[in-house]
Amino acid sequence: SIEDVITGWDxxxxxxxxxxxxxxxxxxxxxxxxxxxxxxxxRVKQYDSYADAVTDAxxxxxxxxxxxxxxxxxxxxxxxxxxxxxxxxxxxxxxxxRILELHAENLKTLGGSYWTxxxxxTSSADMDVVCGFGAPAFGRSEAAGGSGSSAPATALGxxxxxVASAAEVGIDDLxxxxxxxxxxxxxxxxxxxxxxxxxxxxxxTDIDPVLCERAAALGAEVVPPDAILGVExxxxxxxxxxxxxxxxxxxxxxxxxVVGSANNVLTDTAAGDELARRGIVLAPDFVAxxxxxxxxxGREVLGWTAEEVATHVEGIADTLRxxxxxxxxGGISHDHAARDLADERLGRAGSxx
Ligand code: PPY
Numbered sequence: 001s002i003e004d005v006i007t008g009w010d011x012x013x014x015x016x017x018x019x020x021x022x023x024x025x026x027x028x029x030x031x032x033x034x035x036x037x038x039x040x041x042x043r044v045k046q047y048d049s050y051a052d053a054v055t056d057a058x059x060x061x062x063x064x065x066x067x068x069x070x071x072x073x074x075x076x077x078x079x080x081x082x083x084x085x086x087x088x089x090x091x092x093x094x095x096x097x098r099i100l101e102l103h104a105e106n107l108k109t110l111g112g113s114y115w116t117x118x119x120x121x122t123s124s125a126d127m128d129v130v131c132g133f134g135a136p137a138f139g140r141s142e143a144a145g146g147s148g149s150s151a152p153a154t155a156l157g158x159x160x161x162x163v164a165s166a167a168e169v170g171i172d173d174l175x176x177x178x179x180x181x182x183x184x185x186x187x188x189x190x191x192x193x194x195x196x197x198x199x200x201x202x203x204x205t206d207i208d209p210v211l212c213e214r215a216a217a218l219g220a221e222v223v224p225p226d227a228i229l230g231v232e233x234x235x236x237x238x239x240x241x242x243x244x245x246x247x248x249x250x251x252x253x254x255x256x257x258v259v260g261s262a263n264n265v266l267t268d269t270a271a272g273d274e275l276a277r278r279g280i281v282l283a284p285d286f287v288a289x290x291x292x293x294x295x296x297x298g299r300e301v302l303g304w305t306a307e308e309v310a311t312h313v314e315g316i317a318d319t320l321r322x323x324x325x326x327x328x329x330g331g332i333s334h335d336h337a338a339r340d341l342a343d344e345r346l347g348r349a350g351s352x353x
Contacts, residue, residue, distance in 0.1 A: 002051040009058045011065075011077075012038075016054065017106055023085030024099045025050050026106050030114050031061035031077040034346055037112065038078030039138065039297065040064035041119025042103065042126075046084050053083040059242075060119075063263050064293075066286040069345040070319060070338065071312070073297045078114040080107075088121060100126060104133030112136055117150070117296055120185075120241075124149055138296040147299035150292035155190030157291025157313045158261050161283040162195065162235055164317040165257040168281045168324050171234060175199030180233035180255065181220075183240025184211035187261045191237055192220055203231050206240070229253060238262040242285075250274035257281040261289040272335030276327070284338035287319050 006014075011031035018025045025047075030038040040061060047053040057079050065077025082103060084091065091099075107116060107130070117138035118127055124141040131137045131144070140146025163174065171177055177200045181188050184206035192202050192215050202220035205228040206212050212222045223231060229249055236255040238244050242264035245253070250271045258265065258280060265285045266272050275282050291313040298304035298312060319341070326337040 025083040027057040029057040029061035033076040038076040040079040044121030057081040104135035107135035151186035153295035154292035161288035188239030259283040276333035
């Protein structure tokens with residue numbers, strides 16, 4: 001229930017606003033500012049209830065704190081959600097623009113304690129608009145002075161995480177490796193391309209048939225969305241929505257490693273424990289998907305070049321190997337080991353033990 005979400009959250013602030021004129025419901029969740037200002041994208045979609053929107057924002061904000069700490073970036077964790085009254089594609093341009101204006105107004109009220117950026121349902125062009133209304137936003141288009149899309153860096157990070165996780169299960173070369181990709185958005189499609197270049201066999205799905213056709217043209221085998229969790233693979237790569245692995249899926253999925261860009265892939269720690277029990281490698285999402293944050297914060301806060309960003313994104317493989325070692329040494333799941341590592345980087349060593 002929403003009461004459980006509110007009382008169970010360990011973050012610092014949740015701000016909400018419903019706007020009658022646009023029918024939009026806004027949530028900003030600031031989880032932690034221990035390492036710096038809170039940052040994380042604005043997710044835009046329809047929700048079944050406003051309670052679901054608040055739940056999503058708080059959980060995603062918590063994941064951003066872990067992501068920033070795991071990547072050693074000087075930022076805290078936050079996330080914004082805009083629950084739409086209709087699908088985004090059905091909104092007229094001026095309606096959408098007004099929603100972004102209200103969002104910017106909300107962010108300005110928070111006085112710079114939360115910086116937004118692109119997430120599912122928002123683009124660099126949207127960040128240009130939000131910033132144009134005076135709110136702090138990463139990931140504006142390069143033409144507007146931002147660092148552009150973070151999707152290529154996110155995909156590169158997932159790719160190096162796939163290589164490191166495959167090595168952990170004894171696969172030293174992606175040639176012939178079976179990789180099942182769920183979701184063919186900007187990140188998933190690029191993950192497919194990078195793995196194809198390494199000679200992997202791709203089994204893919206998306207709810208959009210156009211994207212499936214595009215992946216097929218790259219040499220991928222397409223299956224229906226409801227079939228992907230049943231596919232036998234070496235690596236399962238969730239690059240769509242979160243919450244796809246619960247205990248039941250963890251018990252039955254036929255794969256050797258789970259490595260993707262979706263945030264909050266596991267429904268709970270029990271799912272992570274079950275993967276560990278079965279000897280399935282998990283590249284924790286807040287580590288594997290860190291490339292986007294490394295790109296945005298690296299370029300726009302730390303002044304890194306594209307090459308420096310790439311080097312740091314490749315460092316995701318080192319972080320993962322450290323997670324694997326900690327898991328072996330401590331006899332704990334990969335999820336648990338990664339949370340411990342992030343906690344240590346937050347200066348909260350041992351808080352989870
Ligand atoms: C994510 O990586 O999940 C994001 O939300 C992207 C992001 C990262 C850092 C600042 C703003 C958005």
